[in-house]
Amino acid sequence: MKKICLLFLLSGALFLIETARGDAGLYASKNEPELPESLALASFKLVHPLPKVPEKMMVYKTIDPKISREDITKLMKTFGLEGKIDDRQRQFVVKDQNRVLEVFKQPGTGYLRFSNNTKLAIEKEAKNLPSEDNAIDEAKKFLRANDLLPENTFLAGVGYYEFRKYDSIGNTIIQGKSAVSIGFGFKIEEMKVEGPGAKAGVVFGEDGEIIGASKIWREIEPDKEMKIITPEEAFDKFKQRWPGEAEPEQFKRAKIKTEVSIKEVYVTYYAKPGCVPQDYIEPVYVFKGDYQTSSKIGEREIKESDYFEIIIPAIPEK
Amino acid sequence: MNAKRSTRVLLILIIGLFISGMCGCKHYVGVEWVVDYSAVGKWSPPLRDDCAQGFYTAICAYPDWEGKFDRGNANAWEEHFKRASMGGTDANWIDDVDIAYFAGHGAGAGSIAGPTGVGRGGGFTFGVDAHDDWVLAAIPGNREPRWGDKDLEWIVLDVCSALAFKSDGDDVLYTLCVRWANSDVMHGLHYILGFRTLAHDDGDRGRFFAEYLTGVRDGTKYTVREAWRKATEDTEGYTVQGAYLRASSPGCDTYDDHIYGCGSVSDDPDPTSQCYCYSSWPCN
Numbered sequence: 287m288k289k290i291c292l293l294f295l296l297s298g299a300l301f302l303i304e305t306a307r308g309d310a311g312l313y314a315s316k317n318e319p320e321l322p323e324s325l326a327l328a329s330f331k332l333v334h335p336l337p338k339v340p341e342k343m344m345v346y347k348t349i350d351p352k353i354s355r356e357d358i359t360k361l362m363k364t365f366g367l368e369g370k371i372d373d374r375q376r377q378f379v380v381k382d383q384n385r386v387l388e389v390f391k392q393p394g395t396g397y398l399r400f401s402n403n404t405k406l407a408i409e410k411e412a413k414n415l416p417s418e419d420n421a422i423d424e425a426k427k428f429l430r431a432n433d434l435l436p437e438n439t440f441l442a443g444v445g446y447y448e449f450r451k452y453d454s455i456g457n458t459i460i461q462g463k464s465a466v467s468i469g470f471g472f473k474i475e476e477m478k479v480e481g482p483g484a485k486a487g488v489v490f491g492e493d494g495e496i497i498g499a500s501k502i503w504r505e506i507e508p509d510k511e512m513k514i515i516t517p518e519e520a521f522d523k524f525k526q527r528w529p530g531e532a533e534p535e536q537f538k539r540a541k542i543k544t545e546v547s548i549k550e551v552y553v554t555y556y557a558k559p560g561c562v563p564q565d566y567i568e569p570v571y572v573f574k575g576d577y578q579t580s581s582k583i584g585e586r587e588i589k590e591s592d593y594f595e596i597i598i599p600a601i602p603e604k
Numbered sequence: 605m606n607a608k609r610s611t612r613v614l615l616i617l618i619i620g621l622f623i624s625g626m627c628g629c630k631h632y633v634g635v636e637w638v639v640d641y642s643a644v645g646k647w648s649p650p651l652r653d654d655c656a657q658g659f660y661t662a663i664c665a666y667p668d669w670e671g672k673f674d675r676g677n678a679n680a681w682e683e684h685f686k687r688a689s690m691g692g693t694d695a696n697w698i699d700d701v702d703i704a705y706f707a708g709h710g711a712g713a714g715s716i717a718g719p720t721g722v723g724r725g726g727g728f729t730f731g732v733d734a735h736d737d738w739v740l741a742a743i744p745g746n747r748e749p750r751w752g753d754k755d756l757e758w759i760v761l762d763v764c765s766a767l768a769f770k771s772d773g774d775d776v777l778y779t780l781c782v783r784w785a786n787s788d789v790m791h792g793l794h795y796i797l798g799f800r801t802l803a804h805d806d807g808d809r810g811r812f813f814a815e816y817l818t819g820v821r822d823g824t825k826y827t828v829r830e831a832w833r834k835a836t837e838d839t840e841g842y843t844v845q846g847a848y849l850r851a852s853s854p855g856c857d858t859y860d861d862h863i864y865g866c867g868s869v870s871d872d873p874d875p876t877s878q879c880y881c882y883s884s885w886p887c888n
Contacts, residue, residue: 399837450780452882469842482841528647592646
């Protein structure tokens with residue numbers, strides 16, 4: 287009798303379990319929650335594998351600029367400037383009509399720039415611009431002679447200042463080049479530093495006149511080695527900048543699909559604009575690639591593709 | 605007699621106050637920005653708010669300038685930039701201020717179908733597909749902005765590639781003149797300031813631009829074109845090209861425009877006779 291009761295109870299329990307599963311299955315297929323119309327979901331594709339990186343990287347401390355009025359006087363001679371030295375709170379400024387020398391002295395900065403504001407980005411053809419090879423040679427000579435191009439630099443490229451004028455109905459009246467720029471980047475441990483605070487350059491105008499020159503860089507010294515996040519952790523943080531990642535089946539049903547193709551991932555260092563204080567130069571991961579969004583909302587079909595460069599700090603947040 | 609005299613004095617006082625109000629008139633700044641693009645499938649650049657709000661705060665700190673609006677994320681709407689005849693409300697927003705700053709994503713390459721498909725540089729994008737849609741387009745057959753016919757003199761499009769040339773890539777579908785450099789879009793507007801290439805998500809550029817305009821940076825109140833060039837040089841690298849596009853007509857040369865209160869400002873160019881001047885530079 288006891289055995290029969292036990293068997294009965296077991297059967298009943300099994301029956302209940304099966305029924306519940308059956309109901310759940312029915313619910314999943316008939317009452318599947320609809321994705322909201324605007325919901326965007328992303329899929330990620332690593333075109334190349336994530337890089338191998340060391341467990342720790344050096345963090346560099348920036349050295350406060352050591353710049354005196356005597357240094358400014360010397361630079362004024364270099365750039366042919368006459369005028370008084372404006373000793374401001376954050377920087378020295380010398381103005382000679384529309385030619386300006388600005389050198390930051392604030393701790394944590396690294397910024398020296400000469401600009402001839404009358405001649406930079408003007409809407410006029412410059413005659414006798416130097417050839418690219420000549421411009422590169424002259425730029426190196428000038429910067430090195432003035433201690434503005436240290437060893438840890440590399441030639442970044444040649445760029446042109448261009449202008450165009452159109453008439454009232456869009457015909458081109460005139461177009462041309464008003465200057466040529468030679469740019470250099472900075473390296474730390476053979477890694478090219480990212481960011482606007484790691485560059486030097488010279489701009490040549492008509493007849494090869496130097497109308498711009500700059501060294502935007504903070505002197506640094508090693509501080510300490512710190513553990514960095516793994517490439518996988520960096521990839522997770524990268525994904526958080528995008529719409530939520532979806533499983534393949536869910537992605538197919540998304541109203542807006544974003545396909546992200548990561549073509550390059552590497553570690554390097556990042557330098558902020560040279561005119562703002564930055565106490566430490568720290569490592570970062572750089573993700574580069576392109577993405578495509580596609581959606582159909584009602585009758586509207588949308589497709590868009592674009593590039594991206596996204597920087598993720600490599601030092602873990604405290 | 606006394607009552608008549610009193611009334612006259614009162615009238616003169618009222619007129620005087622009105623005139624002095626006009627002479628000491630305020631100028632207005634408005635900014636819109638988008639960090640959160642998740643709803644439209646793009647990545648979310650975290651510093652767009654700092655960039656636009658830095659500009660807004662710095663301009664508002666200058667005498668005779670007042671902030672009119674600072675709208676971000678889901679409150680930044682395409683219709684604010686769009687002409688009334690196409691269902692927009694720009695007369696109450698972007699064209700109701702003297703200077704405007706938008707920080708967000710530009711428009712990428714796209715197919716022709718739908719509201720995107722404007723091609724690189726053919727517009728810019730918002731974080732919500734609402735209040736019209738998420739793309740402000742400046743392309744033939746869908747030229748949505750018409751700026752400067754009320755108040756707007758200068759607008760910054762701090763987005764990628766708004767001022768790219770068609771020759772810059774196959775994904776730039778339309779010429780600059782068909783997109784922006786025409787009297788349909790620039791209808792009293794002095795300048796569009798932006799980038800010819802991809803630009804990075806920077807949080808300082810707006811503040812730097814304002815500081816160069818108002819003299820806070822180094823004591824000089826730079827012209828609009830100089831200040832934008834310098835702000836882009838400070839915040840970008842050699843791979844990026846800043847750019848501006850300005851309108852100019854006989855007697856209304858905007859080349860030396862400053863912002864109000866900081867130097868000379870041209871009258872609005874005449875859309876029927878204006879020409880368009882463009883400059884781009886490496887941000888070295």
